[in-house]
Amino acid sequence: MICARIVKSNNPLVIEDIPVPKPKNFEVLVRIKAAGICHSDLHLYEGGYMGAGGKFMKVEDRGVKFPLTPGHEVSGVIEDIGESVKHYQKGDKVLIYPWIGDEFCHSCKDGNEHLCESPKTLGIYQDGGYADLILVPNYKYLIKLEDIDFNSSAALACSGLTAYTSIKKSLAMPGETLVLIGAGGLGLMAVQIAKAITNSNIIIMDVDDEKLKEAKKLGADFTINSLSSDPVKAVKDLTNGKGCEVLVDFVNNNQTAPTAIEVLRKRGRYIMVGLFGGSLELNLPLVPLRAFNITGAYTGRYNDLVELVGLFKKRKLNSIVSRHYKIEEANQALEDLKNRKIVGRAVFTP
Numbered sequence: 271m272i273c274a275r276i277v278k279s280n281n282p283l284v285i286e287d288i289p290v291p292k293p294k295n296f297e298v299l300v301r302i303k304a305a306g307i308c309h310s311d312l313h314l315y316e317g318g319y320m321g322a323g324g325k326f327m328k329v330e331d332r333g334v335k336f337p338l339t340p341g342h343e344v345s346g347v348i349e350d351i352g353e354s355v356k357h358y359q360k361g362d363k364v365l366i367y368p369w370i371g372d373e374f375c376h377s378c379k380d381g382n383e384h385l386c387e388s389p390k391t392l393g394i395y396q397d398g399g400y401a402d403l404i405l406v407p408n409y410k411y412l413i414k415l416e417d418i419d420f421n422s423s424a425a426l427a428c429s430g431l432t433a434y435t436s437i438k439k440s441l442a443m444p445g446e447t448l449v450l451i452g453a454g455g456l457g458l459m460a461v462q463i464a465k466a467i468t469n470s471n472i473i474i475m476d477v478d479d480e481k482l483k484e485a486k487k488l489g490a491d492f493t494i495n496s497l498s499s500d501p502v503k504a505v506k507d508l509t510n511g512k513g514c515e516v517l518v519d520f521v522n523n524n525q526t527a528p529t530a531i532e533v534l535r536k537r538g539r540y541i542m543v544g545l546f547g548g549s550l551e552l553n554l555p556l557v558p559l560r561a562f563n564i565t566g567a568y569t570g571r572y573n574d575l576v577e578l579v580g581l582f583k584k585r586k587l588n589s590i591v592s593r594h595y596k597i598e599e600a601n602q603a604l605e606d607l608k609n610r611k612i613v614g615r616a617v618f619t620p
């Protein structure tokens with residue numbers, strides 16, 4: 271089988287031809303039809319995240335081991351199954367839930383495998399989807415796709431799931447103002463999910479007019495270009511000077527976090543999602559005085575993904591896949607993503 275692997279951080283991925291694994295017990299071998307290229311793959315490739323004070327947080331200090339085949343947004347067709355697999359058979363079209371845990375820690379026991387204390391995520395802690403085949407450790411991590419196409423469903427496993435969980439966590443009510451920061455793959459999916467499940471007024475901010483135009487098409491009520499206008503004033507103007515009840519920040523960096531705090535109304539909810547890095551200086555008396563709430567959201571539960579696939583089937587959410595690459599073009603794909611050349615999602619189609 272062909273795969274593109276990170277052998278050493280900050281070095282080009284290496285294309286390798288390795289033996290095809292034979293699934294045992296509960297394992298399932300899936301022939302990959304689409305594998306999304308996620309921004310977090312760039313963090314793996316670069317070896318980490320920028321944390322507070324410009325301190326680099328290495329992924330290898332958090333349990334990632336190279337060489338690794340990245341790719342955690344994978345859909346495909348079952349090629350072979352272990353002898354104990356039930357409910358699934360060869361030829362089934364499936365989406366893979368990649369946020370696998372150790373099944374033992376308190377998060378896993380509570381159904382939150384994506385927040386496992388010792389995660390085993392496909393494409394991060396074990397080999398993922400930058401390949402033509404992938405071995406899934408247990409059939410319980412599969413979701414049947416039926417009539418949804420492989421390309422648009424792949425990104426549901428990560429950006430879609432993260433967008434879905436963050437909008438669910440926002441508890442945005444009808445009539446409330448929900449501000450989304452960032453109109454990339456996540457933000458564009460979040461606009462549609464928010465439109466489908468919240469009935470709130472949706473404002474989206476970005477620095478790119480092309481992305482904002484797309485967001486408007488997908489259901490945003492207002493768009494703000496935070497380069498060409500003052501984002502705080504713009505949100506206040508749209509909310510009678512009061513600010514927004516809810517803000518979901520898909521960028522979450524030095525610039526967006528202070529803006530978010532400023533535009534939040536009293537008792538507002540601020541959900542941090544992006545991993546762009548940086549730190550936030552918080553004026554501490556403001557937290558009690560304005561009684562706002564800050565929380566984080568990272569991917570989501572298996573059941574959330576099942577719900578999202580259901581919503582996708584019913585509402586025909588539009589997962590924007592704008593570019594296709596071959597596995598052999600893995601380095602080019604990551605370069606293009608890094609240089610912001612991709613609107614929506616890009617996928618590998620082996």
Ligand SMILES: [Zn+2]
Pocket residue numbers: 308309310311342343428429
């Ligand atoms: Zn991802």
Ligand SMILES: [Zn+2]
Pocket residue numbers: 371372373374375376377378379383385386387388
């Ligand atoms: Zn766990």
